[in-house]
Structures are given as structure tokens and as C-alpha cells.
Amino acid sequence: MIALSHAPLAVERVVAAVADPAHGGLGCFVGSTRAEPGPMPLVALHYEAYEVLARDELRHIAERLSREHGARIAIVHRLGRVAVGEVAVVVAASAPHRAEALAACSAAVEALKADVPIWKRTIRADGSGDWVGGPEMGAVTVPR
Amino acid sequence: MSMADDTIDVRVLLFAGLREHLGRGEIVVRTANGSTPATLWPLVMAGSPPPAGLRHAVNGSWAQADHRLRDGDVVAMITAVSGG
Numbered sequence: 549m550i551a552l553s554h555a556p557l558a559v560e561r562v563v564a565a566v567a568d569p570a571h572g573g574l575g576c577f578v579g580s581t582r583a584e585p586g587p588m589p590l591v592a593l594h595y596e597a598y599e600v601l602a603r604d605e606l607r608h609i610a611e612r613l614s615r616e617h618g619a620r621i622a623i624v625h626r627l628g629r630v631a632v633g634e635v636a637v638v639v640a641a642s643a644p645h646r647a648e649a650l651a652a653c654s655a656a657v658e659a660l661k662a663d664v665p666i667w668k669r670t671i672r673a674d675g676s677g678d679w680v681g682g683p684e685m686g687a688v689t690v691p692r
Numbered sequence: 693m694s695m696a697d698d699t700i701d702v703r704v705l706l707f708a709g710l711r712e713h714l715g716r717g718e719i720v721v722r723t724a725n726g727s728t729p730a731t732l733w734p735l736v737m738a739g740s741p742p743p744a745g746l747r748h749a750v751n752g753s754w755a756q757a758d759h760r761l762r763d764g765d766v767v768a769m770i771t772a773v774s775g776g
Contacts, residue, residue: 579776595775596708598768600752602775625775637776657776665749665768666775667708680774682709683743 549622550606552599557624557635565622566642573646575653579637581630588672592631598665599627609659619643619652625666636668698725700763704736710771729767730757736769745772 549565563576584590602625610621619641630636639660641652660666670677704719711717714736721735729748748755749768761767 596711597775598705598707598749598770601749601754601768601770604752661773661776663773664775665707665770665773667771668774669708679709679712681772682774683746683771 549624550603550610551624552597552602552606552627553624554626554628557626557638559635559638562622562624562638563640566620566640568620568642571620571642571644571649573644573649574640574642575646575650576641577637577639577653577657578635579657580635581632583632584670588674588676590632590670591673592629592671593636594629594669594671594677595625595627595636596667596669597625597627602665605664606660609656609663613641613652613655613659617641617643617648617652617655619648621652621656623656623660625660625664627666629671699723700725700727700761700765702727702732702761702764703766704732705766705768706736707768708771708774710737710769723761727761728758729755729761729769732761732767733769743771746770 559578581593606623614621621641623639625637639653639656641649643649667679669679699722701722704721706714706717733742747770750759751766
């Protein structure tokens with residue numbers, strides 16, 4: 549299972565997608581929007597993707613790590629507005645033993661964060677926010 | 693190929709901060725035949741150097757900065773990603 553979803557994610561469905569009687573270990577990472585209290589608290593993140601390439605890249609990551617670890621891997625990422633406490637990403641990996649399952653899960657999360665064209669913007673209580681990790685934008689000239 | 697054979701038209705896709713900054717997610721540019729994703733940048737963001745870690749995709753697949761573009765290609769400007 550490889551998917552981008554505008555609807556809330558069901559962790560148990562992603563876990564079920566990698567179930568295999570020959571696999572005795574399963575690792576699962578669930579990433580959620582984290583509260584950032586303060587004078588202007590975070591209320592949500594907004595995720596945007598280049599969807600065609602993001603799906604392809606997720607598929608490539610899953611295929612590569614499946615080969616390397618003998619694992620089954622499922623990755624689902626949420627798009628759009630994800631409120632504090634809601635799940636933004638689920639990665640599940642199963643393998644014959646726990647070491648491969650956990651390693652595959654961890655490597656998939658790291659690869660996703662490094663290479664998949666998905667971006668997030670913070671949304672604060674007053675509606676302000678910033679794109680996370682993006683370039684500083686100076687003055688620009690927009691072509692005609 | 694556009695009317696003159698020495699130019700091509702390409703669609704440039706913009707995302708996240710870049711899209712918001714330019715106020716649109718897509719720009720069509722007419723550029724010299726032999727252009728590459730790297731040479732498109734000044735046409736998209738005049739006066740601003742390409743951001744660190746900028747990557748490109750052509751027609752939905754990753755492409756090198758020196759990939760030779762053809763008329764009708766769709767080029768995505770992929771700034772540093774932040775999923776997860």
C-alpha cells in the first residue's frame with residue numbers, strides 16, 4: 549500500500565497491508581502534527597505534494613527497502629490540513645525478524661523525509677505560518 | 693516547437709513556498725532551444741540565485757539540472773522537501 553490521502557489515516561489499515569504469516573516482526577511509525585504551545589500556538593500543518601512524483605518516489609523507496617531487508621512495506625501520507633494530534637504519515641514494515649522490520653521502517657521514514665516531494669506549512673492560531681525548511685524568498689520579478 | 697525553431701515552450705510547475713511567492717503554480721516560458729532545468733531558474737525567479745538543494749523533475753521523473761529540454765516538456769522545480 550502506497551498512498552497520498554486527503555482523508556484521515558487509519559493506522560490499522562496500513563499495518564494490515566503488510567501482514568504476512570511468514571513475517572514474525574512488524575515495525576510501524578506513526579507521525580502526527582505536534583503541538584507547539586506559546587504566544588501563537590500551532591493549530592495544524594498543511595501538506596502539499598507533487599503527487600505524481602511523490603507516489604512514484606514512495607513506490608521506489610518501498611521497493612528498494614523491500615529488496616534490501618526482505619520486508620513488506622506500506623507508506624501512507626496525508627495531504628491538506630492536518631490538525632494538531634492528527635496522523636500525518638504511517639509507515640509499516642514487516643519482515644521475518646524484528647531487526648529487519650525495524651530497520652526497514654526506519655529507513656523508509658528517513659528516505660521519505662529526504663527525497664519525497666512533499667512540503668509542509670505551519671498554521672498558527674492567527675492564521676500565520678511558514679513553509680518548513682524552504683528557501684528564503686527575496687524580492688522577485690514575475691515573468692509576464 | 694514554437695514558430696521560430698530556435699525556441700521551445702516549457703511548462704514550469706511550482707510548489708509550496710515558491711508557488712506561494714510567485715502567486716501561481718505554473719508558468720509557461722518560451723526559452724532557447726537547448727535549455728536545461730538549470731537555465732530556466734532565472735526566467736522563473738529573476739535576480740535570485742537557485743536555492744540550496746533545488747532539484748528538478750521533467751515530465752514527472754527526476755532529471756539532472758543539465759537535462760536537455762524539448763518543446764512541451766513539463767519541468768517541476770523541487771525545493772528542499774519537508775514531508776513526514
